[in-house]
Amino acid sequence: MLDSVPTALWTATDIALATGGRIEGGAFDATGVVFNSRETAPGDLFVALKGARDGHEFVASAFAAGAVGALVERPIDGGPCIVVPDTLKALEALGAAARDRAPHIRRGAVTGSVGKTSVTQAIKAGLDLAGPAHASVKSYNNHIGVPLTLARMPIGVQRAVFEIGMNAPGEIGPLSRMVQPHAACVTTVGPVHIEAFADGEAGVAREKADIFDGLGPGGVAVINGDNAWTEVLRAHALRAGARVVSFGSAPEHEARLIDFVPGPDGARVKAEVFGRTHLFDLKQSGFHWGLNSLAVILMLDALDVPIEIALAALAEFQPLAGRGQEKTVRIHGGAFTLIDESYNANPLSMKAGFMSLGARPVATGARRVVVLSDMLELGDHSRALHEGLAEGIDAAAIDVVHTAGPQMRALHDALPVERRGEWRETAAELAAIAPDLVRSGDVVMVKGSNGSKASLVAAALADLERRLETDAMESV
Incomplete structure (x- = not known):
């Protein structure tokens, strides 16, 4: 296990060991990890990524905003640095180290053509009620956002949930294998990002199914049973060795939607979950939240959160900005x-x-x-x-x-x-x-x-x- 102290997310020694980097300019303790200098807070580690702009141009600004150290490919004046050959690969390594040093943390992962951000945040609401938890912020679901979310995961939390997205083929599988979730969910599959796939929606379905590649032995795959691509998802999950549970409107699903009644302040849902009937309220009035709520319940169950806590979280979960x-x-x-x-x-x-x-x-x-x-x-x-x-x-x-x-x-x-x-x-x-x-x-x-x-x-x-x-x- 990597060295850690209760007050620090990462020490300079931890980061150097995880990334294979060298410390220049002295030791430090970081309480957060950022790659955007405008979001830097006192105590953060700033990661100088190369994108449309070279993050090394903003290291000085990050130090001025209170960063205690920087992860860089070349030494930068202004504060302590950890020098690595490739900062993105170093961020990935830091995320993997955060995962490996905390094997007790139950991890979930969510993808889907629709609803993945809202479902991820609703799951986080349930995790928070059950104990200390961690999750993706905003829509940090890509090759930067996923390792960043892992690297930000405190060792002291009990559970975490990660959003995983894609714009092109081959993106979801590696990110899921990075997270190594105990439970993974595909909210639904539809004609989204289809211009990147030669066979359109079928390609999207296969890509979404790759989220099950990161599941280990005993992992749970949560799938939408009302979707045209259900069997594609189920077959992929079974090949990965997962236990499959589904949500939908038919009696054979582990979570079955019986009724959804929208109102001016939300909706009332009637559902059968693992053979028991439940009535519960939502602050969401969109019909898609009937099935979304069941996805949340099954994911929380797979992460060892009782249904009573799941329903309490759903009852208070507010629509996200721009999402209802x-x-x-x-x-x-x-x-x-x-x-x-x-x-x-x-x-x-x-x-x-x-x-x-x-x-x-x-x-x-x-x-x-x-x-x-x-x-x-x-x-x-x-x-x-x-x-x-x-x-x-x-x-x-x-x-x-x-x-x-x-x-x-x-x-x-x-x-x-x-x-x-x-x-x-x-x-x-x-x-x-x-x-x-x-x-x-x-x-x-x-x-x-x-x-x-x-x-x-x-x-x-x-x-x-x-x-x-x-x-x-x-x-x-």
Whole structure:
């Protein structure tokens, strides 16, 4: 086991032993690990990674912000350094050392085309109730985020959960083997990042299944039993030697969704888990949270957290920013409800969002409105998948559809005239006419891929209340 002290996450000696580096400039004790100099806090180890910019350019800034040491490929003046041949490989080694020095920590890993960040954070909420825990922050789920999250894992926690994502083939397996989870979950598989796979969604399914490669003997694979690719996931998990448990709507699943009733403040769920029926509340109203909640319960069970604690955590878990947060926005003549789903979008999450919005009651004369920006990384399937959203919009009886982006033009043209709202080339142009998009009593969902800037429209709509207050002050 590496040397450690109760007050330090890493000592300089620990880091040098883990990475094979040499200490220059003296010893230090680090209480955190960062790679962004703007996020550096006193006591941190700064890792100088090479990306669009060379992290060595920011070592001085990190020291100025309170970093006690730096992991570098060449000595830098300003503070103690540990010099290694490759800082990314050194970060990976530090993460592996954090894992190996704490074999008592039960680790979970989550991936999926939709919902992986929210499910990961909901699992973390349950882990926190059960004892000291650790998890990914933000969406730190790639070749940097996963080893960074491992390297930040304190030796004193009991459990941890890691989000694992991908943009291209071959990314998930190595990250899962790095984490070596005791339980791994695929929330669902859908047409996301399909432009990177020659065989489209089938390739995505195989890539997601690679999360089971990191499971050791006795590991648990948690899979979505309602997905078209369930058997691909199950077969891969069984080849890896995992015990498979599934969630879905059919009786054969270990966690079966019986009913999901959305309301103005969340939803009531009825489910059968390992043969016992449970009724529980969520602060999430989206229909996809019926199955998401069961994924959380099965993952927590696999990490030795009782279902009573899991249900208590789910009951208090708030929607994450841009992932279903709701707000009542006052405007002239009344108010409207804003559902901010602007962080990301794909065909699966769009359909789930339409279903959830369609189930929301609206006052007489009010409308269900969606404001959509382009879904990205869909390759040659993009036009067809954007046009195909019209079916889900019709099924949910959405009243008005405002759109932004060249890909969303295909949906705009596919809609019947009575549903067509505004279309603009960019989300910024749509945000500029925010007052024209809504009226009092409406329930409005904003959704789009992060890169197509749906968040600009969500922010502009939320800002209408400030405009109202400004107008009121100016009229006094």
